[in-house]
Amino acid sequence: MSGTIRKRFWTAVRHEPDGDRYRIMLDERPLKVPGGPLLRLQSEALAAAVSDEWTRAGGQVGDAFGPEMLPLTRLAGTQQERVAPRRPAVVSALLGYVDGDLLCYRATYPEVLLERQQGAWEPWLDWCAARHGARLVVGQGVMPLVQPVDATTALEQALHAQSDAALTGLGVLVPILGSLVLGLAVADGALGADAATGLALLDETYQLEHWGADADTSQRQAALLQEAREAERFMTLSVGAGRGPPGTLQRWLIEGRVQGVGYRMWLVAEARLLGLTGWVRNLRDGRVEALLQGPEQAVSNLLAAAHVGPMAARVTGIATELRTDPIAPVGFTQASSSDQPLEPYSSR
Structure with a gap:
């Protein structure tokens, strides 16, 4: 976690419970902060994201990597070493x-x-x-x-x-x-x-x-x-506590110039960054539909950004609906196009 260029020495990364927190394992070696103690993370969602950083860092054993590849790790170390004690x-x-x-x-x-x-x-x-x-x-x-x-x-x-x-x-x-x-x-x-x-x-x-x-x-x-x-x-x-409830579930119907401009690809990337699960797809009538589940704050933040979207998009409106039929946490994907959107609860 220092600021120098380092070389990858591990082949596998995982996160696992450590009391009321989580730790990161590089092969069988626990990840530590520069001061020496284990890096301990407060939520499973954060631990999974940090684990993903170290999975990607350097690519292969022996490849070089730097701190710019580990932003969440740097922030977690800052919290543990510099913020919490003072x-x-x-x-x-x-x-x-x-x-x-x-x-x-x-x-x-x-x-x-x-x-x-x-x-x-x-x-x-x-x-x-x-x-x-x-x-x-x-x-x-x-x-x-x-x-x-x-x-x-x-x-x-x-x-x-x-x-x-x-x-x-x-x-x-x-x-x-x-x-x-x-x-x-x-x-x-x-x-x-x-x-x-x-x-x-x-x-x-x-x-x-x-x-x-x-x-x-x-x-x-x-x-x-x-x-x-x-x-x-x-x-x-x-x-986002991974052991808690799945958070809010929302269905969005996005209108405007949102097809053929990379909107779905953009939404998938942003949702994954925020640790959300769900899917996004085109509708035959020109709208984009999305079903998203995760911490309410993360969904709210993405909704604000979705009103803008990628550079070529022109969003004119987003209709939102709270849902109660939870989806399985299998990541966030781009689904096949559909003739009809999900049936709204109000019409059931």
Whole structure:
């Protein structure tokens, strides 16, 4: 788990219970954090995903691999070694972003940018006030703000209430987004990493629309988005207790330009990243139908992203339905096209 390039020495990977947690076995050797103790994971869903990382790392015995191939492992090690033993310090560091929260600093010009900020950011300040009892003040320009004591106190309480895994994810998300509010929204499942990153890059996106993009900027934005996705996935999988109930089951009917644009392939990849089970298929009438099961937060996050989909798609609406006929946990697949969607419960 160090930052250096290493060579693969194992042939098989598995995860197994270790008391109330899970451990990873590389052949017959347990995986350890750099400090020496065993890496112990809080959910079977996370353990399975970490196991998959090590199964893929390097490919064959003797092949080289680096830490970029093990994002979940790095986050799990950070949680165990750096977050859990020093929670007050982590909370204090995150609380330091309150006065400088991106959402509270609005442009003085041009008017179109200010309107865009207002429309995109204000709903999340409202969410923060409703969800955490923290009403933050807004200013224009770059003069520093000092947020009300009661709002800062409320956000401090919200941070103390987070799990170790959530604090670990927030430690990645908040610096990337420049916003504690957006980070808490992702941790709460109210906002997906993709949407949160888009909100954080709103000013930059506006400038790119007028002056054009360059390769360095695009590469940097892609790297930020990837880090945000990894943090979100870590938090989602950490919550997904494999020994518990299967979570929510939803049927989606997706309308718009969603066939012939890679929408099903995109949805399969995103669902697998979040550890969901189910299937997606085309319908003869041009819609896409999906049946998804997993932790409610993960399904909610994917639903937010599904309204956008891959680049060539144009989603006009997604009808959702809660189901109660659980599906077998056999992964997430692309099913054959169908003439008719599943029968809705309301018509039974």
